[in-house]
Amino acid sequence: MAEKYLMKGNEALAEAAIRAGIDGYFGYPITPQSEVLEYFSKWLPRKGIAYVQAESEVSAINMVYGAGACGKRVMTSTSSPGFSLMQEGVSYIACAQIPCVLVNVQRGGPGLGTIQPSQGDYFQAVKGGGHGDYRLIVLTPNSVQEQADMVYKAFDLSEKYLNPVLILSDGALGQMMETVEFKEDYVRPEFDDSWATTGKMTNRGMNTITSLYIKPEDMEKKNFELQAKYKIIEENEVDYELCHMDDAEIGYIAYGLSSRIVKKAVDIAREQGIKVGLIRPKTVWPFPKDVIKKYSEQVKAYLSIEMSVGQMIEDVKLAIDCKIPVEHYGKTGGIVLSTEEIIEKTKDMLNKY
Amino acid sequence: MEIKGYIEVDIQKCKGCQLCATVCPKAVIGYSDKTNDKGYYYAIMVNEDCIGCGNCAIVCPDSVITAYRAAKK
Amino acid sequence: MAETITKNGQEFDVVWKKPNLQKNDMHYCPGCAHGTLEKLLQEVIDEKGIQHQIIGVSPVGCAVFAYDYMNCDMQEAAHGRACALATGIKRVMPEHAVFTIQGDGDLASIGLAETLHACNRGESIIILFYNNAIYGMTGGQMAPTTLPGQITSSSPDGRDPKLSGMPLKVANIVKEFDGTCYVTRQAANNAVNARKLKKAIEKAVDNSLNNRGTSFIELVGNCPSGWKLTPVESYKWWEENMLKYYPLGDLKTEGGIK
Ligand SMILES: Cc1ncc(C[n+]2csc(CCOP(=O)(O)OP(=O)(O)O)c2C)c(N)n1
Ligand code: SF4
Ligand code: SF4
Numbered sequence: 239m240a241e242k243y244l245m246k247g248n249e250a251l252a253e254a255a256i257r258a259g260i261d262g263y264f265g266y267p268i269t270p271q272s273e274v275l276e277y278f279s280k281w282l283p284r285k286g287i288a289y290v291q292a293e294s295e296v297s298a299i300n301m302v303y304g305a306g307a308c309g310k311r312v313m314t315s316t317s318s319p320g321f322s323l324m325q326e327g328v329s330y331i332a333c334a335q336i337p338c339v340l341v342n343v344q345r346g347g348p349g350l351g352t353i354q355p356s357q358g359d360y361f362q363a364v365k366g367g368g369h370g371d372y373r374l375i376v377l378t379p380n381s382v383q384e385q386a387d388m389v390y391k392a393f394d395l396s397e398k399y400l401n402p403v404l405i406l407s408d409g410a411l412g413q414m415m416e417t418v419e420f421k422e423d424y425v426r427p428e429f430d431d432s433w434a435t436t437g438k439m440t441n442r443g444m445n446t447i448t449s450l451y452i453k454p455e456d457m458e459k460k461n462f463e464l465q466a467k468y469k470i471i472e473e474n475e476v477d478y479e480l481c482h483m484d485d486a487e488i489g490y491i492a493y494g495l496s497s498r499i500v501k502k503a504v505d506i507a508r509e510q511g512i513k514v515g516l517i518r519p520k521t522v523w524p525f526p527k528d529v530i531k532k533y534s535e536q537v538k539a540y541l542s543i544e545m546s547v548g549q550m551i552e553d554v555k556l557a558i559d560c561k562i563p564v565e566h567y568g569k570t571g572g573i574v575l576s577t578e579e580i581i582e583k584t585k586d587m588l589n590k591y
Numbered sequence: 592m593e594i595k596g597y598i599e600v601d602i603q604k605c606k607g608c609q610l611c612a613t614v615c616p617k618a619v620i621g622y623s624d625k626t627n628d629k630g631y632y633y634a635i636m637v638n639e640d641c642i643g644c645g646n647c648a649i650v651c652p653d654s655v656i657t658a659y660r661a662a663k664k
Numbered sequence: 665m666a667e668t669i670t671k672n673g674q675e676f677d678v679v680w681k682k683p684n685l686q687k688n689d690m691h692y693c694p695g696c697a698h699g700t701l702e703k704l705l706q707e708v709i710d711e712k713g714i715q716h717q718i719i720g721v722s723p724v725g726c727a728v729f730a731y732d733y734m735n736c737d738m739q740e741a742a743h744g745r746a747c748a749l750a751t752g753i754k755r756v757m758p759e760h761a762v763f764t765i766q767g768d769g770d771l772a773s774i775g776l777a778e779t780l781h782a783c784n785r786g787e788s789i790i791i792l793f794y795n796n797a798i799y800g801m802t803g804g805q806m807a808p809t810t811l812p813g814q815i816t817s818s819s820p821d822g823r824d825p826k827l828s829g830m831p832l833k834v835a836n837i838v839k840e841f842d843g844t845c846y847v848t849r850q851a852a853n854n855a856v857n858a859r860k861l862k863k864a865i866e867k868a869v870d871n872s873l874n875n876r877g878t879s880f881i882e883l884v885g886n887c888p889s890g891w892k893l894t895p896v897e898s899y900k901w902w903e904e905n906m907l908k909y910y911p912l913g914d915l916k917t918e919g920g921i922k
Binding site for chain 1: 686715716717718719721728731735736737738739740741742745748749750751752753755756757760777778781785
Binding site: 593594596597601606607608609610614631643644645646647648649650651652653654655656657659660661662 | 669676677678680681683685689693694695697700703855859888896
């Protein structure tokens with residue numbers, strides 16, 4: 239049995255990265271993410287691993303670009319306003335196909351917003367965020383344990399597909415303390431870094447990492463190449479969890495922190511004899527469209543539950559071509575979802591549909 | 592007749608910017624009356640006074656010139 | 665320099681020949697010293713035999729295609745972010761020399777924060793700063809380094825310091841940082857200056873390989889196209905205006921965070 243630790247989500251994430259063999263971390267302080275940076279600031283220099291507290295998130299993401307393009311395991315972490323600043327770099331990294339792990343411990347926005355947890359950055363995470371036709375692989379943990387486990391997965395996926403991977407967390411998951419175990423049998427998959435800028439050896443040509451394709455034909459070709467890769471990712475990397483969906487009449491869809499509260503709502507509703515279930519995306523890109531479509535044959539309606547005014551609901555509707563009703567329930571500003579309200583809403587929906 | 596030096600100009604790469612001519616101490620470099628494929632009047636040697644100092648070659652932004660100096664005996 | 669050839673029965677030393685640049689023709693405008701900077705850097709790489717031990721970063725600006733000319737591994741940065749990329753590279757590849765090539769818009773305007781902080785942290789990188797007092801690539805707009813009264817496409821009546829401040833002397837700023845070990849201003853308008861520039865690059869590459877701190881080489885350059893001058897007119901303007909405002913020489917030859 240692996241040893242159990244009581245840790246904050248942010249610390250567990252950093253510790254997992256160290257155990258996954260991180261080669262460099264570049265970040266900038268922002269609440270509610272700063273513990274990630276602080277944890278690394280303590281341990282990475284002692285272990286002789288690259289660590290820089292950058293002058294800004296703009297700089298941090300570009301340090302990730304530089305180090306990641308050398309074929310190293312690198313990451314950055316931030317919270318919403320910082321992730322907005324990083325978008326330029328993220329777009330360049332996606333085009334240049336540099337593997338790296340990004341973490342957004344979301345807080346409430348828009349603007350400076352609040353330091354309380356939120357899920358308001360969904361669009362930014364799954365629809366692009368920066369300029370151009372690109373995608374991030376987006377993993378959505380819902381516990382401290384998953385915050386740790388998904389770090390290994392994020393590194394592995396980023397190297398498998400040469401694509402940035404985002405861990406989309408939130409202030410509550412980052413700050414809460416839970417017990418966590420770290421994998422003892424993790425082996426880093428083999429990784430071919432022959433494309434990386436490691437110094438031109440005589441046995442190979444020059445390696446250039448760029449996102450510049452000045453000829454329209456070349457740019458189009460690059461985009462087709464990226465889209466082909468994204469298609470493979472969509473076919474292979476969708477991940478989700480089902481809870482009481484077998485006989486559900488109303489299907490809840492929720493990810494991350496919301497899904498924990500929704501699970502509780504499912505239990506309470508079931509005790510009252512209301513047949514509800516939950517589909518929890520563990521990846522929001524690629525989005526678990528197929529399973530949502532499958533259960534749309536069975537449930538009367540879906541309720542998309544997020545800590546936002548309704549962003550993921552668009553993907554739910556798209557997944558089922560709007561064939562059955564989809565409603566949204568959410569809170570913003572760091573106000574926590576209420577199980578009572580979820581159940582009230584469910585009863586309304588059962589009457590309506 | 593022995594010469595002190597000479598230059599070779601990679602004609603098709605020359606952009607006719609004349610920086611080489613401005614740094615030549617012996618006014619060796621002039622310009623062609625025909626253009627190269629790029630449309631530039633390229634650098635040519637107009638006399639035999641070259642001393643092989645290499646000034647023109649080192650300043651040429653396009654690395655067009657190779658400079659030679661008579662070996663010391 | 666030992667290479668010797670025989671022509672018409674006479675022996676000649678090769679005084680200068682093209683270094684091991686890639687075969688592509690450079691896209692720079694006629695007479696622009698951007699090309700000189702890259703070829704001298706390549707000469708230093710060739711002579712030191714460190715092609716496998718150097719990684720470069722090209723900017724957004726006229727030097728964006730440096731990776732089509734330089735014969736070493738290169739990364740292309742977003743506008744202004746070259747020093748951040750170089751920091752990332754150097755931190756995970758400490759045995760390698762790492763250089764950036766950046767214009768004055770890239771380095772002194774949009775990327776000033778990245779530049780100053782890299783220098784202040786004393787990243788052991790080589791910053792090759794091409795200062796032509798103008799935005800070349802975008803068609804000759806005013807840069808932070810544009811001279812007072814200089815006409816550009818976005819200062820049609822000449823740079824007015826009341827409106828836009830005075831030219832930013834970045835080398836003077838970074839020389840004050842403990843992190844920089846070498847700060848120098850060089851030019852390439854004649855053979856003497858070009859040779860000095862090459863010496864400066866050699867020194868900077870040594871510093872980077874030996875992790876001594878940041879080396880900052882400002883090449884006071886020209887931009888015939890942006891200045892709206894013929895190449896030959898630009899050489900004169902270069903000497904009479906640029907070199908007066910940005911005097912050449914070493915600003916600092918020792919330093920770095922010990
Ligand atoms: C974020 C962003 N803003 C603006 C531009 C447009 N842009 C391209 S190059 C350039 C300035 C280039 O000038 P400089 O850095 O002085 O280099 P030079 O071309 O003179 O060598 C600008 C503003 C861009 N590519 N990206
Ligand atoms: S300096 Fe070079 S490009 Fe310019 S004219 Fe002379 S040979 Fe041609
Ligand atoms: S625009 Fe100016 S800086 Fe750019 S290549 Fe032409 S002359 Fe050089």
